[in-house]
Amino acid sequence: MSIGAALSEARQQAGMSVRQVSERTRIRETVIHAIERDDFSLCGGDFYARGHLRNLARAVGVDPGPILRAFEEIHGPETPVRASRIFQAETPVKMRERRSLNWTAAMAVGVLFIVVFGMTRLFGGDDAPRKMVERQPAAPPVTHAAPPAPTPGSIREVPARPEAADDIVVLKLKARKSSWVNVRDANGRRLFAGLVHAGGTRSWRVPKRARIFIGNAGAVELNVNGRDLGRLGRSGERYRRTFGPGEPTVPEVRANHTQ
Numbered sequence: 001m002s003i004g005a006a007l008s009e010a011r012q013q014a015g016m017s018v019r020q021v022s023e024r025t026r027i028r029e030t031v032i033h034a035i036e037r038d039d040f041s042l043c044g045g046d047f048y049a050r051g052h053l054r055n056l057a058r059a060v061g062v063d064p065g066p067i068l069r070a071f072e073e074i075h076g077p078e079t080p081v082r083a084s085r086i087f088q089a090e091t092p093v094k095m096r097e098r099r100s101l102n103w104t105a106a107m108a109v110g111v112l113f114i115v116v117f118g119m120t121r122l123f124g125g126d127d128a129p130r131k132m133v134e135r136q137p138a139a140p141p142v143t144h145a146a147p148p149a150p151t152p153g154s155i156r157e158v159p160a161r162p163e164a165a166d167d168i169v170v171l172k173l174k175a176r177k178s179s180w181v182n183v184r185d186a187n188g189r190r191l192f193a194g195l196v197h198a199g200g201t202r203s204w205r206v207p208k209r210a211r212i213f214i215g216n217a218g219a220v221e222l223n224v225n226g227r228d229l230g231r232l233g234r235s236g237e238r239y240r241r242t243f244g245p246g247e248p249t250v251p252e253v254r255a256n257h258t259q
Helices: 003-013 018-025 029-036 046-060 064-075 103-124 128-135
Strands: 168-175 179-184 190-196 201-207 210-214 220-224 239-243
Touching: 003 029, 003 046, 003 064, 018 029, 018 046, 029 046, 046 064, 168 179, 168 210, 179 201, 190 201, 210 220
Parallel strands: none
Antiparallel strands: 168 201, 168 220, 179 190, 179 210, 210 239
């Protein structure tokens, strides 16, 4: 079996198309088709052909060693390639010759500038700029009118906006032992859900209504709107309660499942 036929058979056994092998190896499809026909003329020489064979063999899952040895038996052993040959440019690059400064044109520009300057001084005189300045009218002074003084009847007192403290539920929690705590607002949005470790404190300001769930009622102390609720339950008991801005309005509910 030839080299190209062996690579083609290995590719088909791997379930890969020529396009897939080309995308994996970055080798053009036309070059892969030619190699599978044992045509290495599109590789650009034996040096590049060996590299293509190595990459194709690895892409289809075969050992490149036997493939390269079979190639050397046909085309001879690998010879070292000089770097100058690999990176040699196809067309020589011509360096642009450095053009010398055109002194004639520079001198002509300088002479023209001197002539124009001399004619301006000769026909205009020294007083010409001064006369132009004197003819410009002075800008009128800008005056800012003072705002009229307010009359006693025109002043209106704007009443201060009262703080909406009556709509806030203030929760303060202190954990004697670690406990799971879940706090939600009136819309069911979760404000806190996590483990409060022993000695830790938490506080929340919740608009309108606050829902709290405690996984271990005997492990925490709860203060609502400045009022200490005392012992919430026994150790290990789960506690769920809803509080409004004033006194708690919803009866106490003990849950048997966590949120």
